[in-house]
Amino acid sequence: MARHLRRAPVDVTLVDRRNFHLFQPLLYQTATGGLSPGDIATPIQHVLRKHRNVRVVMDEVVHLDARARTLVTREGELPYDTLVLAAGVANHYLGRDDWTPLAPGLKSIEDAISIRRRILRAFEAAEMEADATQRAELLTFVVIGGGATGVELAGAVAELARYTLRREFRSIDPRSSRVMSVEASDRILGELAPSLSVRASQSLERLGVEVMTGTTARAIDAAGVDLEVGGHRERVGARTVLWAAGVRAAPLAHALQEATGCAVDGIGRICVEPNLSVASHPDIFVIGDMAHVAYRGKPIPCIAPAAIQQGKFVARVIADRLAGKTPPTPFRYFDKGSLATIGRSAAVGEFRGMRFWGFPSWLAWLFIHLIYLIEFENRILVLIQWVNMYVGRRRGARLITEGG
Amino acid sequence: MARHLRRAPVDVTLVDRRNFHLFQPLLYQTATGGLSPGDIATPIQHVLRKHRNVRVVMDEVVHLDARARTLVTREGELPYDTLVLAAGVANHYLGRDDWTPLAPGLKSIEDAISIRRRILRAFEAAEMEADATQRAELLTFVVIGGGATGVELAGAVAELARYTLRREFRSIDPRSSRVMSVEASDRILGELAPSLSVRASQSLERLGVEVMTGTTARAIDAAGVDLEVGGHRERVGARTVLWAAGVRAAPLAHALQEATGCAVDGIGRICVEPNLSVASHPDIFVIGDMAHVAYRGKPIPCIAPAAIQQGKFVARVIADRLAGKTPPTPFRYFDKGSLATIGRSAAVGEFRGMRFWGFPSWLAWLFIHLIYLIEFENRILVLIQWVNMYVGRRRGARLITEGG
Numbered sequence: 140m141a142r143h144l145r146r147a148p149v150d151v152t153l154v155d156r157r158n159f160h161l162f163q164p165l166l167y168q169t170a171t172g173g174l175s176p177g178d179i180a181t182p183i184q185h186v187l188r189k190h191r192n193v194r195v196v197m198d199e200v201v202h203l204d205a206r207a208r209t210l211v212t213r214e215g216e217l218p219y220d221t222l223v224l225a226a227g228v229a230n231h232y233l234g235r236d237d238w239t240p241l242a243p244g245l246k247s248i249e250d251a252i253s254i255r256r257r258i259l260r261a262f263e264a265a266e267m268e269a270d271a272t273q274r275a276e277l278l279t280f281v282v283i284g285g286g287a288t289g290v291e292l293a294g295a296v297a298e299l300a301r302y303t304l305r306r307e308f309r310s311i312d313p314r315s316s317r318v319m320s321v322e323a324s325d326r327i328l329g330e331l332a333p334s335l336s337v338r339a340s341q342s343l344e345r346l347g348v349e350v351m352t353g354t355t356a357r358a359i360d361a362a363g364v365d366l367e368v369g370g371h372r373e374r375v376g377a378r379t380v381l382w383a384a385g386v387r388a389a390p391l392a393h394a395l396q397e398a399t400g401c402a403v404d405g406i407g408r409i410c411v412e413p414n415l416s417v418a419s420h421p422d423i424f425v426i427g428d429m430a431h432v433a434y435r436g437k438p439i440p441c442i443a444p445a446a447i448q449q450g451k452f453v454a455r456v457i458a459d460r461l462a463g464k465t466p467p468t469p470f471r472y473f474d475k476g477s478l479a480t481i482g483r484s485a486a487v488g489e490f491r492g493m494r495f496w497g498f499p500s501w502l503a504w505l506f507i508h509l510i511y512l513i514e515f516e517n518r519i520l521v522l523i524q525w526v527n528m529y530v531g532r533r534r535g536a537r538l539i540t541e542g543g
Numbered sequence: 544m545a546r547h548l549r550r551a552p553v554d555v556t557l558v559d560r561r562n563f564h565l566f567q568p569l570l571y572q573t574a575t576g577g578l579s580p581g582d583i584a585t586p587i588q589h590v591l592r593k594h595r596n597v598r599v600v601m602d603e604v605v606h607l608d609a610r611a612r613t614l615v616t617r618e619g620e621l622p623y624d625t626l627v628l629a630a631g632v633a634n635h636y637l638g639r640d641d642w643t644p645l646a647p648g649l650k651s652i653e654d655a656i657s658i659r660r661r662i663l664r665a666f667e668a669a670e671m672e673a674d675a676t677q678r679a680e681l682l683t684f685v686v687i688g689g690g691a692t693g694v695e696l697a698g699a700v701a702e703l704a705r706y707t708l709r710r711e712f713r714s715i716d717p718r719s720s721r722v723m724s725v726e727a728s729d730r731i732l733g734e735l736a737p738s739l740s741v742r743a744s745q746s747l748e749r750l751g752v753e754v755m756t757g758t759t760a761r762a763i764d765a766a767g768v769d770l771e772v773g774g775h776r777e778r779v780g781a782r783t784v785l786w787a788a789g790v791r792a793a794p795l796a797h798a799l800q801e802a803t804g805c806a807v808d809g810i811g812r813i814c815v816e817p818n819l820s821v822a823s824h825p826d827i828f829v830i831g832d833m834a835h836v837a838y839r840g841k842p843i844p845c846i847a848p849a850a851i852q853q854g855k856f857v858a859r860v861i862a863d864r865l866a867g868k869t870p871p872t873p874f875r876y877f878d879k880g881s882l883a884t885i886g887r888s889a890a891v892g893e894f895r896g897m898r899f900w901g902f903p904s905w906l907a908w909l910f911i912h913l914i915y916l917i918e919f920e921n922r923i924l925v926l927i928q929w930v931n932m933y934v935g936r937r938r939g940a941r942l943i944t945e946g947g
Contacts, residue, residue, distance in 0.1 A: 158667060158943045175579035177940030184711035185937070194713040197667040197943070214671050248944050263562060263601040267618050307588035309598040516931045516939050520924060527920050533589070535920050536581030539562045539601070540652050 140223055140426065141193050142186075143454030148461060151193040152217060154210070158182055158197050161248060162512055164443060165521070167288060169251040171258065171295035172303070172537035173528050176248045178521050181514045200226075200391060205398045205420055221457055224391060224409075225427040225450070228441060231387035231406065241359045242382040245288060252540060254381060258296060259539045261379050266308045272376070278316040279377035281364050283356050284384030285322025286329070287479040290339060292383060293320040294481040297346040302532040319349045319375065321366060323384070326352055328487065330440060330477055331494075335487040338496045342485040356384075386441065388429050399423065404431040404438070413469030415453055424453045434472045443511070444475040480504045483529045544627055544830065545597050546590075547858030552865060555597040556621060558614070562586055562601050565652060566916055568847060569925070571692060573655040575662065575699035576707070576941035577932050580652045582925050585918045604630075604795060609802045609824055625861055628795060628813075629831040629854070632845060635791035635810065645763045646786040649692060656944060658785060662700060663943050665783050670712045676780070682720040683781035685768050687760050688788030689726025690733070691883040694743060696787060697724040698886040701750040706936040723753045723779065725770060727788070730756055732891065734844060734881055735898075739891040742900045746889040760788075790845065792833050803827065808835040808842070817873030819857055828857045838876045847915070848879040884908045887933045 141151045159180040168174045187193045202211040203222070210217040230244030243254055258280065265277035278300075282293040300316040307313070320327065320343060326336035327343075327350060340350045351368065358365040363376040388407035396403055401417045402410040408431040409417060415430060417423040427446035432439045439445045452470045459466040476490030478500065486501040488494070495503065505525065512518045527533050545555045563584040572578045591597045606615040607626070614621040634648030647658055662684065669681035682704075686697040704720035711717070724731065724747060730740035731747075731754060744754045755772065762769035767780040792811035800807050805821045806814040812835040813821060819834060821827040831850035836843045843849045856874045863870035880894030882904065890905040892898070899907065909929065916922050931937050 158663060158941070175581035175940075176942055176944065177579035180942050181939070182711070182941045184708075185941070188710050195711075196671060197664075198671065248942065252944075259562060260601075267600060267602065304588075306592050307586070307599075514939070516927070516935075516937065519927055520939070523920070523923055523927070531920075533920065535585070535918070535924070536579075537562070537586045537589070538580055538584050538652065540580065540656075 140225070140450035140454045141190060143451050144192070144457065145190050147192075147454070147458040149192060149457065151190075152219075153183065153187070153193055153195045154198050154200060154212065154217065155183060155195070156197070156199045158184070158195075160186055160513060162517075163246075164508060164511075166245055166248075166251050167292045167295055169248070169536065170245055170254040170292065171299050172255055172534040173295070174521060174524055175536045176252065178517055178524065179512070180248060181517065186513055200394070203394055203398045205423065208422070219422075221422050221424070223424045223426060223453055224395060224429060225425070225446070226389035226391040226429050228386035228406070228408075228428040229389055230382060231385040232382065233385050235359075238359050238382065241361065242283060242356075242364075242380040244382040245292065246386075255537070256539050256541075257379050258299070259537055262300075262304060262308065262311070262313060263539070264378075265311045267310075274311065275317075276362060276376040277378050278311065278313070279319070279363075279375065279379070280316065281319045281321060281375060281377045281380045283321045283364075283380065283382055285320055285324075285327030285350075285352065286383060287477070289320060289322070289381075289383035290327055290343065290479050290481060292381060293318055293348050294343055294346055297343070297348045298482045298532075299534065301347055303528075303534050303537075314347075316347075317349065317377075318347060319351060319377075321354045321356060322350075322352045323355045324352065328477075328479055331479075331487060331489050335489065335494055335496060339479065339481055339487045342481040342487075345485075346482050356380075386428070392425075392429050395423070395425070408438075414456060414466065415449055415470050416456075424456075426450055426453055432470065432472070439472050440477075442477070445472060448473060478504050478507065483532075544629070544854035544858045545594060547855050548861065549594050549596070551596075551858070551862040553596060553861065555594075556623075557587060557591070557597055557599045558602050558604060558616065558621065559587060559599070560601070560603045562588070562599075564590055564917060566921075567650075568912060568915075570649055570652075570655050571696045571699055573652070573940065574649055574658040574696065575703050576659055576938040577699070578925060578928055579940045580656065582921055582928065583916070584652060585921065590917055604798070607798055607802045609827065612826070623826075625826050625828070627828045627830060627857055628799060628833060629829070629850070630793035630795040630833050632790040632810075632812075632832040633793055634786060635789040636786065637789050639763075642763050642786065645765065646687060646760075646768075646784040648786040649696065650790075659941070660943050660945075661783050662703070663941055666704075666708060666712065666715070666717060667943070668782075669715050671714075678715065679721075680766060680780035681782050682715065682717070683723070683767075683779065683783070684720065685723045685725060685779060685781045685784045687725045687768075687784065687786050689724055689728075689731030689754070689756065690787060691881070693724060693726070693785075693787035694731055694747065694883050694885060696785060697722055697752050698747060698750055698884070698889075701747070701752045702886045702936075703938065705751055707932075707938050707941075718751075720751075721753065721781075722751060723755055723781075725758045725760060725768075726754075726756045727759045728756065732881075732883055735883075735891060735893050739893065739898055739900060743883065743885055743891045746885040746891075749889075750886050760784075790832070796829075796833050799827070799829070812842075818860060818870065819853055819874050820860075828860075830854055830857055836874065836876070843876050844881075846881070849876060852877060882908050882911065887936075 162179040165179045184195045198212040268274040297318040300313045304313040354368045409425040410431045426449035428441040456466040478488035480486040486504040566583040569583045588599045602616040672678045701722045704717045708717040813829040814835045830853035832845040860870040882892035884890040890908040891900045
């Protein structure tokens with residue numbers, strides 16, 4: 140949105156807790172040692188350096204006063220004429236917040252580094268473990284949630300074990316690792332056509348992933364997970380459990396609800412007007428994953444193409460209002476489809492009713508993700524590491540580091 | 544050493560607390576946002592994957608029993624026939640350990656990420672600071688220690704402020720930052736010829752760095768540093784103080800001294816025999832920065848070329864002993880000289896009495912560092928980022944992340 144306001148007579152202040160823009164779709168590759176954090180993140184100030192009407196501030200919004208048109212941040216106060224909120228979603232443990240440390244989710248760079256550390260440490264610990272049962276637990280990886288993130292993560296962990304680490308240990312054979320993809324509904328990638336779910340399951344199984352649909356996690360502890368499959372419980376000993384089963388709107392949505400009394404959906408997203416503004420607050424917009432936008436009877440999915448289109452739309456509304464023109468309404472979503480990748484040379488996707496799978500759709504996945512990386516330099520860096528990873532089966536960023 | 548034992552009839556166990564080999568000479572570029580951690584670090588198992596007689600174990604040695612020839616680690620015990628210690632050096636605050644959190648040193652990946660966070664946060668905080676004095680404190684960076692690390696770090700911080708960040712803020716001008724290089728002796732880069740110290744000072748000053756020789760830090764607190772210059776004290780308000788003034792042998796040297804009663808030097812390094820073994824313990828060797836090796840009347844400097852030569856030498860001694868041949872002795876050091884770089888297109892160096900400076904020596908610096916990066920992939924990644932940094936004045940890894 141800030142980019143599209145470049146020529147409008149406005150001053151934009153962009154507030155973010157972080158100093159960088161994160162390319163979320165490739166975060167699972169950082170979590171599995173394929174890419175470095177710097178490859179998928181770019182300083183926001185750098186992205187907007189030529190936008191002289193944009194000021195970037197690293198700060199956190201804690202409260203908002205819709206009547207006084209003021210944001211209260213950690214560092215002070217920020218008055219506004221028009222407010223656009225795009226704070227996204229966070230991991231959601233469906234009422235089991237105690238699972239947070241046991242089964243980390245994948246939303247931030249810190250999450251990715253922490254997951255990378257867990258996965259790589261498990262192999263190191265297994266190499267030193269004398270007891271066979273303990274070793275099996277260390278070499279079992281459970282990914283809860285069979286959406287795009289869960290499927291991509293499970294595929295990447297299986298590739299790491301089966302190919303990248305194959306020759307690098309002496310006591311263990313990483314290929315004996317167990318990777319499980321657990322999904323509560325009856326198929327993975329539920330947003331795609333059923334035939335593509337079948338293809339995705341087959342691709343995962345070819346990589347050695349056990350796909351368990353109709354399966355729910357009932358309990359998670361440090362040594363494993365209790366699964367419920369078709370009415371009976373099953374214990375799986377696993378030292379690494381990863382969470383990709385649910386998200387909820389960022390806390391800022393709650394602050395907005397308190398300030399304006401607006402409606403929210405079941406996961407806390409703001410239900411916005413057709414022009415993406417908040418009911419009876421035409422000066423406040425919500426875009427991206429944090430907004431619940433009805434479109435042809437169901438909400439627009441939490442994906443980047445929708446957020447990008449919404450940013451562009453709101454920039455247009457703001458500019459037209461200032462120019463005295465009638466702003467466009469309602470927001471029209473152009474569905475660019477969905478695409479999920481499963482390891483090397485397999486992907487499934489859908490676009491306007493057409494279905495894609497196998498190598499061609501994997502190539503399309505590569506190409507689209509490279510194009511949408513925000514910085515040219517990062518495109519080259521990612522491309523080189525992909526050649527290394529997909530041709531040489533190597534992963535260069537396999538570091539176990541402390542902290543974030 | 545493990546590499547050079549590839550064809551010897553031995554089993555090698557390589558124990559390291561970390562799972563990666565770190566290319567220390569470029570660590571300051573990670574601390575200043577030029578390179579990602581993954582670019583200068585490679586998993587040890589990957590480096591040695593073709594060495595079937597090497598087992599890599601991620602563990603920490605806490606104690607050693609020289610009589611029983613056993614290492615006690617966090618995870619258990621490791622018996623040995625021959626022991627080679629190469630645990631390097633750590634930051635040393637010359638009796639002021641309370642300065643550790645105030646003035647971080649640059650030894651690990653975590654140090655580099657933490658220094659990067661401090662530096663970048665200072666600019667962000669200055670952008671939001673209304674008070675001019677506070678803003679000046681935030682934009683003042685003091686590097687204590689004028690050896691190669693200190694000089695390279697000060698040069699990189701100045702380049703970051705003066706070129707990379709130049710256009711990226713709206714309230715502050717990063718070019719107004721103050722970068723100070725503080726050195727206790729009468730010249731920086733004391734290991735090189737005096738004429739090269741002069742050239743290095745000039746290069747730093749051209750980048751805007753204030754070079755303060757004959758200056759000692761007397762006190763450090765969260766808001767600045769008290770310097771002593773020629774008998775009188777001077778207060779410098781600075782929120783970022785970095786430490787590059789001293790090192791001391793890793794704690795493992797102390798464990799060895801307790802186990803064998805061997806001699807150590809003033810900074811805790813083990814004084815080894817001419818063949819790099821420990822006195823009256825021909826089965827224990829110490830190599831790298833942790834060893835004090837006398838050579839032509841003074842100790843060999845703590846630099847990578849010396850450590851590499853020592854590793855090769857000890858591998859030869861071990862192989863010859865097993866083959867019943869007379870092992871070589873004493874260790875002969877081939878002095879490959881010194882080289883330090885100061886920002887873009889300037890460096891100073893010395894090799895066998897010849898002196899180099901300016902653009903040609905900077906090119907030599909680039910070339911040598913690329914060659915010694917252990918992995919081919921990393922060479923390409925670093926090269927691309929250097930083009931970006933030195934031609935485009937950009938730094939792609941400018942992320943402020945939490946933790947390590």
